[in-house]
Amino acid sequence: MLLDARKSEDQAKLKGGEDAVAWVKADQCIGCDQCTLVCDDNAIELYDAPLASPILNIEVNRKAEILRDSCTGCQLCVLACPTDAILMIDR
Numbered sequence: 001m002l003l004d005a006r007k008s009e010d011q012a013k014l015k016g017g018e019d020a021v022a023w024v025k026a027d028q029c030i031g032c033d034q035c036t037l038v039c040d041d042n043a044i045e046l047y048d049a050p051l052a053s054p055i056l057n058i059e060v061n062r063k064a065e066i067l068r069d070s071c072t073g074c075q076l077c078v079l080a081c082p083t084d085a086i087l088m089i090d091r
Ligand code: SF4
Pocket: 021, 022, 038, 039, 040, 041, 042, 043, 044, 066, 070, 071, 072, 073, 074, 075, 076, 077, 078
């Protein structure tokens, strides 16, 4: 119950609508693909990026990128992202 109230408060604080657009903090994105699954407007693409850690034997990681013109500011991706890597910013 407390968690539900907290989540509602967080949602109320989010910017949204036509004046807002999503933006990905690349260093927090783990390429999990959750945001692309929830985006109804095909406004998110994943691209390959070099992995920051030299101790893992993986050459690339994936990062999300917002296609600003397609983004409707609905905020679904913000709520879906497990690492809080997506913000809503002024368009
Ligand atoms: S705010 Fe909505 S339309 Fe924009 S990228 Fe996120 S899910 Fe897609």
